[in-house]
Amino acid sequence: MSKTAAVPTAAVRARAEIDLSALRANVRALRARAQGAAVMAVVKSDAYGHGAVPCAREALAAGASWLGTTTAEEALELRAAGLPGRILCWLWVPGGPWRPAIEADIDVSLGGMWALREVVEAAWAAGRPARVHLKADTGLGRNGCQPGEDWAELVATALRAEAEGLVRIAGLFSHFACADVPGHPSIAAQLAQFREMTAYAEQQGVRPEVRHIANSAATLTLPETHFDMVRTGIAMYGVSASPELGAPKDFGLRPVMSFSAALALVKRVPGGHGVSYGHHYVTRGETTLGLVPVGYADGIPRHASGSSPVLVDGKLRTIAGRVAMDMFVVELDGEEPPVGSEAVLFGPGDRGESTAEDWAQASATIAYEIVTRIGTRVPRAYLNASA
Known part of the structure; x- marks a missing residue:
């Protein structure tokens, strides 16, 4: 490669x-x-x-x-x-x-x-x-x-x-x-x-x-x-209004929004390589990184830096380093999914992806904020309309 x-x-x-x-x-x-x-x-x-x-x-x-x-x-x-x-x-x-x-x-x-x-x-x-x-x-x-x-x-x-x-x-x-x-x-x-x-x-x-x-x-x-x-x-x-009340499925409810992006870049880097602003994440050894082209301008919480899980190529990956305005990086652990692969940030959880509640807990906030803050430059695709 x-x-x-x-x-x-x-x-x-x-x-x-x-x-x-x-x-x-x-x-x-x-x-x-x-x-x-x-x-x-x-x-x-x-x-x-x-x-x-x-x-x-x-x-x-x-x-x-x-x-x-x-x-x-x-x-x-x-x-x-x-x-x-x-x-x-x-x-x-x-x-x-x-x-x-x-x-x-x-x-x-x-x-x-x-x-x-x-x-x-x-x-x-x-x-x-x-x-x-x-x-x-x-x-x-x-x-x-x-x-x-x-x-x-x-x-x-x-x-x-x-x-x-x-x-x-x-x-x-x-x-x-x-x-x-x-x-x-x-x-x-x-x-x-x-x-x-x-x-x-x-x-x-x-x-x-x-x-x-x-x-x-x-x-x-x-x-x-x-x-x-x-x-x-x-x-x-x-x-869910709060985790203490139970998960949505406990009340017969299903998450309506799924949020995904396409990997914009996959690259191999050496150990000791700093990632994103401030180098709060440094690679432990030779590895691969994936670039997800959304950031806090799209509603991704900056507090998710270094924590929130993203489903890429069927596996949950962790955000590496700080979330920037327009993008963030995930650690791919040496694997090389194709550029353009889907990165699922959150959804109903059917495929093993995170939910909005998972993101909320990783970002020390509430799930209301996760879905509400997704910005206007992220297009909405409406599925299964009644008419």
Whole structure:
């Protein structure tokens, strides 16, 4: 073999395959877990990196009845793509855009008086009521209205706006802090607080269509939290909310994304050869190295340097040295797979490849981050669409 092998022309440097049949099966499994509660398919952050529009379309086809996004721009993108039904958007800053959301028939979240004032003004300008969900802070400590006087003021003012035809209070909701930690005492405390705050609102005259607090972890393990609707995010993509809860297969779920690249170079190097920036890896003896043409600009965690396993030529190989912006190196232990061979970073694990959870543990992070951070210059290939 020559000292270096030329890179052949390749159609695809790297790609993420999105198995839409797995997504539909996951939605059906989650609907069964929800035990009659409506299922919201959360497609925020481009469907956790999987592609918001195609995943939303398939989730609805599999029986989800709501879609959920973080930003108004995400919700408006779904409407522009022609997606029907109910969409809830829950993170707002002063200035909205409230009116475009109201006009696009998007439900909006209100966690404080400033938001209610702005949405009432936008509804008046739009000439139609806004559908709103009042967000209760039951203990997560992020957005949402505090219990007590703050909640009483928000409920009373929202009811007055409803009587004036400017809003429709469609939902009451909250979010768990530790539903992914089995037995955590905050779960019961938050659930009790949510029951108290929703009961108060209903006693004052609120008639919500849906009450919802359950995220993926609660949907899978806490049936008492399901109420009228569950919000399924990471579980819909076949990724566990936390290792403590169990693997996806324990709940009948299958990972939807597989991420692979083509080896761009295979070369033999002597012992004592430094690899990548900083020479944090030095070859122990004469060996072969493979160049994988993706890096942290594509979403590969730099913390994966020197640890995460990659399946090349049927064997798990370890990243050698630091992950760079556009590439990283794997140790091939003297073997010489052909240039262009597939390097599978993660997938369902069927072929012995790593999963997103394996990468998360190797990178000291969570699997959410692994799939969500895969960058836009990595093309998505959608497999097994329903139509």
